[in-house]
Amino acid sequence: MTVEVDSPAVAEHLLQHTSSTHPLVWIRRGEGFVGWGEALRWEFSGPDRFTRAATLWRETVAASTVTDPVSLPGTGLVAFAAFAFSPSSSRTSTLIVPRIVVGSRGGRTWVTTIDPADGTDEATATATPVDDSDLALSFTPGAMSADAYRSAVADAIGRIEAGEVEKVVLARDLVSPISPGADLRGPLAKLAMGYPDCWTFAVDGLIGSSPEMLVRVASGTLQARVLAGSTARGATAAEDTAAALALVTSEKDRDEHGFAVRSVLRAFAPHTSSLVASEIPFALKLPNLWHLASDVEGCLADSSNSIDLIDAAHPTAAVAGSPTAAAISIIDELEPFDRGRYAGPVGWIDEEGNGEWAVALRCAQVDVGTLTAYAGAGIVAGSVPASELAETAMKFRPVVDAFD
Numbered sequence: 001m002t003v004e005v006d007s008p009a010v011a012e013h014l015l016q017h018t019s020s021t022h023p024l025v026w027i028r029r030g031e032g033f034v035g036w037g038e039a040l041r042w043e044f045s046g047p048d049r050f051t052r053a054a055t056l057w058r059e060t061v062a063a064s065t066v067t068d069p070v071s072l073p074g075t076g077l078v079a080f081a082a083f084a085f086s087p088s089s090s091r092t093s094t095l096i097v098p099r100i101v102v103g104s105r106g107g108r109t110w111v112t113t114i115d116p117a118d119g120t121d122e123a124t125a126t127a128t129p130v131d132d133s134d135l136a137l138s139f140t141p142g143a144m145s146a147d148a149y150r151s152a153v154a155d156a157i158g159r160i161e162a163g164e165v166e167k168v169v170l171a172r173d174l175v176s177p178i179s180p181g182a183d184l185r186g187p188l189a190k191l192a193m194g195y196p197d198c199w200t201f202a203v204d205g206l207i208g209s210s211p212e213m214l215v216r217v218a219s220g221t222l223q224a225r226v227l228a229g230s231t232a233r234g235a236t237a238a239e240d241t242a243a244a245l246a247l248v249t250s251e252k253d254r255d256e257h258g259f260a261v262r263s264v265l266r267a268f269a270p271h272t273s274s275l276v277a278s279e280i281p282f283a284l285k286l287p288n289l290w291h292l293a294s295d296v297e298g299c300l301a302d303s304s305n306s307i308d309l310i311d312a313a314h315p316t317a318a319v320a321g322s323p324t325a326a327a328i329s330i331i332d333e334l335e336p337f338d339r340g341r342y343a344g345p346v347g348w349i350d351e352e353g354n355g356e357w358a359v360a361l362r363c364a365q366v367d368v369g370t371l372t373a374y375a376g377a378g379i380v381a382g383s384v385p386a387s388e389l390a391e392t393a394m395k396f397r398p399v400v401d402a403f404d
């Protein structure tokens with residue numbers, strides 16, 4: 001049941017309303033919602049992880065009674081979820097329905113309480129102050145060193161020149177010890193404030209702030225923000241403008257971007273009656289870099305819910321490459337680690353099937369005592385190993401700075 005509350009303090013301090021060690025968070029531009037507790041939790045793995053989650057969600061909704069007079073995105077019955085990148089990942093995909101959701105959007109604030117069928121005690125949560133003292137983590141290379149990354153990129157360029165693939169996205173990992181009791185809301189606050197145009201998320205230990213929207217479904221409409229092609233911010237205003245201009249006119253980046261946009265259009269076309277991408281990509285300015293970006297919009301033409309749509313679109317050429325199957329097999333060969341939920345869909349779904357799903361980028365997975373961060377770059381003909389390595393360093397910055 002959702003009720004509206006008149007409390008500006010709640011909206012201002014959303015993060016106080018989620019767990020410090022198991023946060024559930026979805027925030028952009030100061031708006032969004034957080035979850036506390038677990039009314040329901042499911043884990044999936046394998047190639048049918050999306051279809052099983054979508055079916056289970058439909059069954060759960062059918063068996064629920066929802067009272068939602070507020071009726072905004074994120075009110076009523078919602079689940080947070082994070083899906084593994086690969087069907088063969090040993091990391092599970094998790095769907096969690098919180099006991100309590102506290103949210104704020106457009107000046108309205110709400111609280112939803114979700115009581116599981118077994119009639120356990122009514123949930124109550126109290127706001128707890130966020131400990132924002134620096135965690136001072138120190139990152140070291142994980143399974144893939146900088147040298148190993150450069151040589152994997154060189155290898156991938158050879159495979160592209162040999163005609164095996166047109167594009168492949170290669171990632172590397174950084175690890176750090178982290179105290180099991182660390183208040184993860186401190187880094188989340190830094191991410192949400194430092195990257196207001198990104199979607200800041202936390203689901204089952206996966207924490208980050210992504211600039212890329214795989215799909216947003218709201219009352220019969222569909223939107224996506226596709227990114228591919230990146231460059232460093234300039235040191236001066238003139239250099240910064242020149243960097244953005246060079247990016248939007250770069251043939252290499254336009255090609256790399258084109259693969260990603262076409263893969264998204266192909267995935268959504270069967271589910272939409274109209275579907276358009278921005279005619280020419282634009283330069284999206286983030287604090288750490290510029291991205292080449294295209295926004296996609298369409299009208300849903302079938303009864304797909306937002307999990308059906310992420311199933312259709314994942315993995316896009318922005319995080320796998322093109323053609324998909326060949327790119328994935330090169331990733332499996334050249335990346336010496338399991339991506340887990342990095343580059344998989346992360347987001348939320350409500351009882352109408354609406355939802356928002358970011359591509360889990362600029363993120364880290366927190367496990368007991370360890371944190372693993374991931375960043376990758378799209379390799380195409382004309383890529384240079386040292387530049388791709390530098391690009392991954394820029395993409396690590398949000399997480400590295402947040403946990404500093």
Ligand SMILES: C=C(O[C@@H]1C=C(C(=O)O)C=C[C@H]1O)C(=O)O
Pocket residue numbers: 169171212227228229230291318319361362374375376377378379395
């Ligand atoms: C793979 C990542 O980012 C993706 C790759 C990009 C690129 O190669 O230019 C840009 C944005 C993302 O689609 C990452 O952040 O780890």
